Amino acid sequence: MGLAVSVPIAGSAPPVPRGHASASVVPGVDEAVEDALTALADLVRDDLAACNRVIVQNMQSQVELIPQLAAHLVAAGGKRLRPILTLACARLCGYPGPEGGARHVDLAACVEFIHTATLLHDDVVDESRLRRGLATANAIFGNKASVLVGDFLFSRSFQLMTSDGSLKVLRILSSAAATIAEGEVLQLVTQNDLSTRDERYLDVIQGKTAALFAAACQIGAVVAGRGAAEERALADFGLYIGTAFQLVDDALDYAADQAKLGKTVGDDFREGKITGPVLAAYKAGSEIDRAFWRRTIEQSEQTEEDLDHALVLMEQTGAIDATLARAVGFAERAKAALAVFPDGSVKRCLSGVADYTVRRAR
Amino acid sequence: MGLAVSVPIAGSAPPVPRGHASASVVPGVDEAVEDALTALADLVRDDLAACNRVIVQNMQSQVELIPQLAAHLVAAGGKRLRPILTLACARLCGYPGPEGGARHVDLAACVEFIHTATLLHDDVVDESRLRRGLATANAIFGNKASVLVGDFLFSRSFQLMTSDGSLKVLRILSSAAATIAEGEVLQLVTQNDLSTRDERYLDVIQGKTAALFAAACQIGAVVAGRGAAEERALADFGLYIGTAFQLVDDALDYAADQAKLGKTVGDDFREGKITGPVLAAYKAGSEIDRAFWRRTIEQSEQTEEDLDHALVLMEQTGAIDATLARAVGFAERAKAALAVFPDGSVKRCLSGVADYTVRRAR
Numbered sequence: 194m195g196l197a198v199s200v201p202i203a204g205s206a207p208p209v210p211r212g213h214a215s216a217s218v219v220p221g222v223d224e225a226v227e228d229a230l231t232a233l234a235d236l237v238r239d240d241l242a243a244c245n246r247v248i249v250q251n252m253q254s255q256v257e258l259i260p261q262l263a264a265h266l267v268a269a270g271g272k273r274l275r276p277i278l279t280l281a282c283a284r285l286c287g288y289p290g291p292e293g294g295a296r297h298v299d300l301a302a303c304v305e306f307i308h309t310a311t312l313l314h315d316d317v318v319d320e321s322r323l324r325r326g327l328a329t330a331n332a333i334f335g336n337k338a339s340v341l342v343g344d345f346l347f348s349r350s351f352q353l354m355t356s357d358g359s360l361k362v363l364r365i366l367s368s369a370a371a372t373i374a375e376g377e378v379l380q381l382v383t384q385n386d387l388s389t390r391d392e393r394y395l396d397v398i399q400g401k402t403a404a405l406f407a408a409a410c411q412i413g414a415v416v417a418g419r420g421a422a423e424e425r426a427l428a429d430f431g432l433y434i435g436t437a438f439q440l441v442d443d444a445l446d447y448a449a450d451q452a453k454l455g456k457t458v459g460d461d462f463r464e465g466k467i468t469g470p471v472l473a474a475y476k477a478g479s480e481i482d483r484a485f486w487r488r489t490i491e492q493s494e495q496t497e498e499d500l501d502h503a504l505v506l507m508e509q510t511g512a513i514d515a516t517l518a519r520a521v522g523f524a525e526r527a528k529a530a531l532a533v534f535p536d537g538s539v540k541r542c543l544s545g546v547a548d549y550t551v552r553r554a555r
Numbered sequence: 556m557g558l559a560v561s562v563p564i565a566g567s568a569p570p571v572p573r574g575h576a577s578a579s580v581v582p583g584v585d586e587a588v589e590d591a592l593t594a595l596a597d598l599v600r601d602d603l604a605a606c607n608r609v610i611v612q613n614m615q616s617q618v619e620l621i622p623q624l625a626a627h628l629v630a631a632g633g634k635r636l637r638p639i640l641t642l643a644c645a646r647l648c649g650y651p652g653p654e655g656g657a658r659h660v661d662l663a664a665c666v667e668f669i670h671t672a673t674l675l676h677d678d679v680v681d682e683s684r685l686r687r688g689l690a691t692a693n694a695i696f697g698n699k700a701s702v703l704v705g706d707f708l709f710s711r712s713f714q715l716m717t718s719d720g721s722l723k724v725l726r727i728l729s730s731a732a733a734t735i736a737e738g739e740v741l742q743l744v745t746q747n748d749l750s751t752r753d754e755r756y757l758d759v760i761q762g763k764t765a766a767l768f769a770a771a772c773q774i775g776a777v778v779a780g781r782g783a784a785e786e787r788a789l790a791d792f793g794l795y796i797g798t799a800f801q802l803v804d805d806a807l808d809y810a811a812d813q814a815k816l817g818k819t820v821g822d823d824f825r826e827g828k829i830t831g832p833v834l835a836a837y838k839a840g841s842e843i844d845r846a847f848w849r850r851t852i853e854q855s856e857q858t859e860e861d862l863d864h865a866l867v868l869m870e871q872t873g874a875i876d877a878t879l880a881r882a883v884g885f886a887e888r889a890k891a892a893l894a895v896f897p898d899g900s901v902k903r904c905l906s907g908v909a910d911y912t913v914r915r916a917r
Binding site for chain 1: 711729736739
């Protein structure tokens with residue numbers, strides 16, 4: 194099926210564009226952590242292969258367009274970051290034990306289905322044409338099919354959870370799904386609004402992104418039957434790396450090499466999305482700068498050259514560095530949340546993944 | 556809150572447009588059945604009021620746009636047909652018993668949330684501007700908000716089900732939700748395709764519409780703890796009235812008085828949707844008629860006068876009458892499915908609702 198995990202290869206990263214996402218963002222981190230996601234995926238390799246099989250099995254339907262469209266997104270790559278986290282957190286908590294079990298595999302597939310459904314709907318909502326360097330499903334199959342197949346995968350996820358039979362897992366993931374939708378709507382509401390408070394921006398990214406990371410990690414503890422402290426620790430770990438992940442994503446939208454990321458730099462700018470870098474640049478800017486942001490973000494009046502000027506302002510005000518530094522702070526909190534667990538290879542790799550979410554900015 | 560059930564008043568119906576949806580469709584049915592839905596709603600009046608409160612409570616969110624948009628659709632009327640069926644089927648099965656209980660109320664709200672979520676997504680997919688005579692949510696709030704609030708209500712529905720705690724109900728409703736999405740995708744796939752087999756058309760309407768009716772009725776038996784025979788009977792009852800309901804809906808799209816229905820006649824025609832009336836008219840048509848259907852439905856080449864000509868062809872070929880007669884057949888099967896239950900007011904009203912789904916064509 195060619196469902197290998199694709200992760201950035203250490204050393205192969207292209208030069209940092211425009212120089213504002215510097216290596217100094219994560220001081221003192223060993224070069225080896227760049228491979229943390231690969232190492233973690235290796236640790237759960239067999240489970241991940243099983244999870245990929247569950248995913249492929251459960252996206253089948255007699256309505257052929259469904260597996261066709263789903264395959265485009267589900268089976269065609271992606272880092273599988275969220276299901277890997279579920280599998281690894283279950284492992285960290287000692288699941289499966291001596292008597293075996295594959296519940297973590299099915300639940301990891303549920304997490305990926307929810308993620309995929311939200312991606313399909315996001316790309317429709319954002320009118321995106323590219324994701325991970327490929328045409329989006331809506332660009333190929335149309336908005337209608339993307340909305341409906343998203344609904345199908347979402348439903349399938351709850352069917353799978355129901356088969357698993359844990360009401361606790363159902364509560365965690367249905368609650369995460371509602372929080373994701375709230376975060377997405379809040380993002381829509383704050384669009385073009387430079388008066389958005391920073392806490393609201395955090396609400397947006399914790400809703401639309403970090404809530405599912407938190408749930409993905411927490412259910413690792415649930416499936417292992419661990420106590421409230423471990424559940425809380427893993428939920429926090431997920432929440433913090435998810436927050437770091439989205440902060441970096443928002444920074445990269447004003448900094449990344451398009452070919453590397455497979456997304457168009459400046460998407461957020463063109464859509465007038467209110468993200469950390471924009472709020473930071475607006476706050477730190479001169480009156481002339483602020484007029485620029487109001488015209489381009491609030492009034493959506495943009496010319497060809499405006500993105501370049503926006504990137505210059507980002508650099509001048511240190512907005513990207515500030516956003517990345519903030520991400521580092523969340524990655525550190527994520528690692529600290531793991532303190533309740535004894536040291537070991539899985540814990541070390543999870544810590545490494547916290548750093549990876551920030552290091553991918555280079 | 557003004558959440559009264561709105562149903563057609565017997566005797567107030569406008570004259571049948573174009574004369575092809577005739578009163579003779581349901582021979583021998585007493586005039587009183589026209590009020591069947593009102594009578595059923597009256598029987599479960601207190602439960603329905605409680606259900607409306609659960610709906611309003613659970614569509615709340617700190618993100619204000621969510622209750623605003625949801626209120627437009629959830630709280631602004633509608634027949635509440637599906638939750639009424641859940642409440643009535645629970646009552647038919649003896650729930651709540653002497654010890655009380657309100658599970659049917661919460662689950663009826665779940666059913667309505669799933670219905671509302673699919674309506675929101677349908678209107679985006681169909682680019683509809685009117686529903687029940689009002690501007691659609693997407694027309695007022697935009698497609699993006701409609702997609703995301705649909706996702707929210709869908710998630711909320713599963714949160715509510717999880718609180719209820721019945722894995723059986725979760726299985727029934729998650730499976731129905733997946734079937735709905737499959738039916739909608741299948742409808743998309745068959746669009747503009749006059750070679751669509753009739754069985755596929757039935758798959759579409761049983762998926763997109765009847766599956767939720769079936770689930771809504773079945774969980775009435777589940778919540779009452781009744782056996783497999785009663786569950787099966789109510790699932791069949793729901794499936795058949797849902798099928799009749801959609802057949803009539805498809806017929807009305809070529810026949811109804813727009814002001815009465817609150818929808819635009821000819822929507823399906825303009826979208827090139829493959830429905831029962833079109834398949835029947837195409838099958839029964841002359842070679843010249845078929846060329847007309849191929850041009851208008853398959854090639855989507857339509858002029859101003861084409862809808863009128865389509866309506867003439869529908870009448871000439873008896874396609875509307877054939878579709879309505881078929882609906883009557885399903886309504887009869889629905890009533891027959893209730894045979895396992897002893898006679899009583901709830902059963903009589905449910906039978907009346909089966910007739911109502913067909914009689915609303917007049």
